[in-house]
Amino acid sequence: MSYSLPTVLAATLLLAGCASTPAQPVADLRAALGQPGFTLIGEVHDNAAVHALRAQALERALAAGWRPALAFEQFDRERQADIDAARREAPQDVDALIARAKPAGKGWHWDFYRPLLVLALRYDLPIVAANLSRADASKVVKQGYAAALSAEQIARYQLDAGVPDALQAGQMRAIAIGHCNQLPDSLLPGMARAQIARDVVMADAIAPYRARGVVLIAGNGHVRRDLGVPHWLPEARALGLLESPEPQAYDQSWVLPRQYRPDPCAGLAAGKG
Numbered sequence: 001m002s003y004s005l006p007t008v009l010a011a012t013l014l015l016a017g018c019a020s021t022p023a024q025p026v027a028d029l030r031a032a033l034g035q036p037g038f039t040l041i042g043e044v045h046d047n048a049a050v051h052a053l054r055a056q057a058l059e060r061a062l063a064a065g066w067r068p069a070l071a072f073e074q075f076d077r078e079r080q081a082d083i084d085a086a087r088r089e090a091p092q093d094v095d096a097l098i099a100r101a102k103p104a105g106k107g108w109h110w111d112f113y114r115p116l117l118v119l120a121l122r123y124d125l126p127i128v129a130a131n132l133s134r135a136d137a138s139k140v141v142k143q144g145y146a147a148a149l150s151a152e153q154i155a156r157y158q159l160d161a162g163v164p165d166a167l168q169a170g171q172m173r174a175i176a177i178g179h180c181n182q183l184p185d186s187l188l189p190g191m192a193r194a195q196i197a198r199d200v201v202m203a204d205a206i207a208p209y210r211a212r213g214v215v216l217i218a219g220n221g222h223v224r225r226d227l228g229v230p231h232w233l234p235e236a237r238a239l240g241l242l243e244s245p246e247p248q249a250y251d252q253s254w255v256l257p258r259q260y261r262p263d264p265c266a267g268l269a270a271g272k273g
Contacts, residue, residue: 025053025254025256026053026056026057026060028254029041029053029054029057029239029241029254030057030060030061032237032239032252033057033058033061033066033215034061034064034066035213035237036210036211036212036213037210037213037214037235037236037237038206038209038210038214038216038229038233038235038236038237039068039213039214039215039216039236039237039239040215040216040218040222040223040228040229040230040236040237040238040239041054041058041215041216041217041218041223041239041241042218042219042220042221042222042223042224042238042239042240042241042242042250043217043218043219043220043241044219044220044241044242044243044259045108045109045219046109046259046261047241047243047256047258047259048112048259049256049257049259050241050256051112051113051115053241053254053256054116054217054241055115055116055119058116058119058215059115059119062119062122062123062125066213067123067125067212067213068125068209068212068213068214068215069125069126069127069128069206069209069212069213069214069215070116070119070120070125070126070127070128070214070215070217071127071128071129071130071202071205071206071209071214071215071216071217072113072116072127072128072129072130072131072216072217072218073130073131073198073202073216073217073218073219073222074102074103074108074113074131074217075101075102075103075127075128075129075130075131076103076129076131076132076133077129077130077131077132077133077201077205078129078133079101079102079103079129080128080129082100082101083097083100083101083127083129085100086100086101087121087127091121092121092122094114094117094118094121097117097121097127098110098113098114098117101129103133103134113217116217126209126212128205128206128209128214129205130201130202130205130206130216130218131198131201131202132148132194132197132198132201136148136197137194137197137198138194140190140193140194140197141190141191141193141194142190144193145159145193145197148197149197149200149201153200153201153204156204157200157203157204157232159196159200163196166226167196167226167227167231168189168192168196170226170227171192171195171196171227172188172189172191172192174195174221174227175188175191175192175195176188180264180265180268182265182268195221198222199222199227199228199229199231199232200232202216202218202222202229203229203232203233206229206233207233216229216236220240220241220242223238223239223240223250224238224240224246224249224250225238225249225250225251226248226249227249237251237252238250238251238252239251239252239253239254240252240253240254241253241254241256242254242255242256243255243256243257243258243259244258
């Protein structure tokens, strides 16, 4: 099914609980767009205001003539052929593309990403499947990088030499916090390795689009300079859309109202099982 962009954006704004996104953040984010190279725009996955801000800023940049590729964490790398086939068979059908290419059993809120896909189809932009699948990430946890990454990727990003201690420790710390400090310490190294592999796969997916320009749509953790994709692509511009300030982790960042959600750590037993 095809959608008009104003209709899709209006739906996203309703999800955000507001009639419009404040003009100044949209203008400021728009001003950060429009360049060649790698632009990484983060998100809090369930924050509707974040998604509305990003969609409106990107719409303005495209209306002004920018034509980057759009790469998505939400599509696993092996679904690229499905994306391309859906576009050939139904060039303006966003729902057909999502149905064909979305990961099985993964809980993305597709209403948040539909406006971006509408823009990609309207302006005939490359849509790039940029993520490592859960199945491949699980292999990396258990068996190491070579279980899911090619020998060329391992050599290109020097994973065979080991990752810097600060990167490994930072990823382990972020994962522990993200799991309410309830994970056994023994699980953290493998899970950090999987997160690093995801960032390497995203970096590798967007690297061919440097001259044209590419926007990576991903969670803020993948976008941050110290831990995420910019570690592997240092020239990338990291734009964080956050709920609490972390200016040191991004080239530019915007803080938006916190999305209401139950405390995921409430009721968990103290200490690790």
